[in-house]
Amino acid sequence: MALSDEEQRLLAQMEAALAAEDPKLVNALRGTGVRRVHRRRAAVAGVGFFVGLALLVVGITLDREVLGVVVSVLGFVVMVAASVVAIYSWQHVGGVGADPAQTPDRATTAQGSRSAGDQGFMNKMEERWRKRRDESGF
Template identity: 40%
Template sequence: MQEATVPLSDEEARLLQQLEQSLAAEDPDFASTLRGSKFMARNRRVAVLSGLGFVAGLVVMFSGAVTKMTWIGVIGFLAMVGTAFLFSQAWKRGIGNRDETPAAPSGRGGGQPKASGSFVDRMEERWQRRRDEDGL
């Protein structure tokens, strides 16, 4: 039996937003845990299933090649492409713990590391951290 959901009114949505903001201000660790735990679990599940689907598509593609039935190979290839796309989307959304931060701040500015940035910026920060750790 499925329950019907009723959308929130504007006033209720505003109150909910205020409650979320006050929770985030009072206890940011708890708020981030609540916000991301189900999301990360879903992304991990999608990533695992798409990995298994990719392997299954690979098997189907090779079985089509061995039996010389091109259409089976094409189906396997399409399954591989589709599951690779699903995996990449789950990876982009995040399948790991984003709360992991290095113990010591990086030596470049002495300030807080940026919360987000471009791919190149993140790779640069990782490179700098590795160089700093190896130098110790």
Template identity: 40%
Template sequence: MPLSEHEQRLLDQIEQALYAEDPKFVSSVRSVRARSHLRRSIVLAVVGVILGLGLVLIGLISNLIVLSVVGFVLVVGSCGLCVKAIRPRASISVASVAEAGRPGKAPRPTGLRSRMEERLRKRFDEN
């Protein structure tokens, strides 16, 4: 059952208060969740690759092209899952959440794209 709008707003306020009060606890909880999610995704990807390779081999031995294609798709999908799990995400940092709670200050964007855009703007502003 989804939360009502009022309950969702209250939950968001509680989360922001927790971020502001105890950033060390928040970062430790996030790191534990991230590690367990990463480990589970990698194990799932490895199992998918092994099953996909098995299907490709069985399809080649028994001359079933469809089985080989399904195995290949499974291998590619599993590799994509592994890359997606390993790739660093542009997540909201504790400092940016704390700054967002302050009026008049916007959180600073993070990530490669925003840094590249910022550098490009600085170059054009200098000229």
């Protein structure tokens, strides 16, 4: 059922008001297509990793030395390339459309969101390191 002109106008006004009120939500909703692409790319890279692993095993089991080495090296290269693509894509799955305040990076994680027990442990380790450094004269 198609919307009337009045309903389309009201819908456009509501969308504009939502975009003005909460732009982060609008960006997050628009980013789902990019996130899907990165997920698919990571899944394909996972399959590629296992194809490379199969090539590596087949190359090892071949009787001809030169062909076996070539197939094994090709399998290893495919595995490494698939791993790099998978890691790169998986990093972008969580980062697209996410609120930077909700996805802490390493710097804020080390200072802000750790528990008191973790900070106490790190403080002890740093103090031990300082003592060793001071005792050795460096």
